[in-house]
Amino acid sequence: xxxxxxxxxxxxxxxxxxxxxxxxxxxxxxxxxxxxxxxxxxxxxxxxxxxxxxxxxxxxxxxxxxxxxxxxxxxxxxxxxxxxxxxxxxxxxxxxxxxxxxxxxxxx
Amino acid sequence: xxxxxxxxxxxxxxxxxxxxxxxxxxxxxxxxxxxxxxxxxxxxxxxxxxxxxxxxxxxxxxxxxxxxxxxxxxxxxxxxxxxxxxxxxxxxxxxxxxxxxxxxxxxxxxxxxxx
Numbered sequence: 001x002x003x004x005x006x007x008x009x010x011x012x013x014x015x016x017x018x019x020x021x022x023x024x025x026x027x028x029x030x031x032x033x034x035x036x037x038x039x040x041x042x043x044x045x046x047x048x049x050x051x052x053x054x055x056x057x058x059x060x061x062x063x064x065x066x067x068x069x070x071x072x073x074x075x076x077x078x079x080x081x082x083x084x085x086x087x088x089x090x091x092x093x094x095x096x097x098x099x100x101x102x103x104x105x106x107x108x
Numbered sequence: 109x110x111x112x113x114x115x116x117x118x119x120x121x122x123x124x125x126x127x128x129x130x131x132x133x134x135x136x137x138x139x140x141x142x143x144x145x146x147x148x149x150x151x152x153x154x155x156x157x158x159x160x161x162x163x164x165x166x167x168x169x170x171x172x173x174x175x176x177x178x179x180x181x182x183x184x185x186x187x188x189x190x191x192x193x194x195x196x197x198x199x200x201x202x203x204x205x206x207x208x209x210x211x212x213x214x215x216x217x218x219x220x221x222x223x
Contacts, residue, residue, distance in 0.1 A: 033211065099150065
């Protein structure tokens with residue numbers, strides 16, 4: 001079967017760093033996406049990894065290890081506006097399989 | 109920045125009625141999608157559309173659902189006879205390339221409530 005696991009909820013403090021993990025077991029792998037979704041809004045694209053390693057984009061970085069079926073999203077210098085759900089999605093044989101998302105709560 | 113637009117933002121309908129959800133994808137995008145998200149649950153794929161035909165559909169996308177691109181800009185989702193369990197947020201998305209390689213650009217969604 002196809003499965004993506006993410007923690008349901010995480011809490012972090014403004015200004016801190018947080019790492020959101022995603023593990024996947026899929027029949028194929030052609031890349032992994034991270035999206036941000038604020039409550040009641042549409043998902044917005046954050047990052048895409050297809051090769052192993054770290055992709056950095058400002059305060060956000062995403063890491064992939066294909067051999068371990070593992071990715072993480074690293075958010076630095078957290079701001080209150082980063083409170084949102086973070087969705088991991090895997091391209092498995094050119095179909096996107098979505099995780100349930102991790103709700104990130106930022107406290108002052 | 110170009111964006112995907114969806115109308116209406118909210119739709120309330122009675123069980124058994126037909127609804128049409130409308131979307132205008134980004135103009136130079138070639139791939140179009142409908143997703144739904146039941147409140148508090150994960151994003152679920154419904155259907156993808158390319159070159160004027162359905163390219164993939166999920167088990168959710170049964171005979172009650174249909175999609176159409178009636179002209180060069182609109183992309184619609186029709187639910188023929190709505191059920192209570194169709195209540196959800198419906199997102200339209202478009203991408204330049206295939207979903208697995210290109211980022212999806214989502215519209216703001218239509219919240220469908222079936223009573």
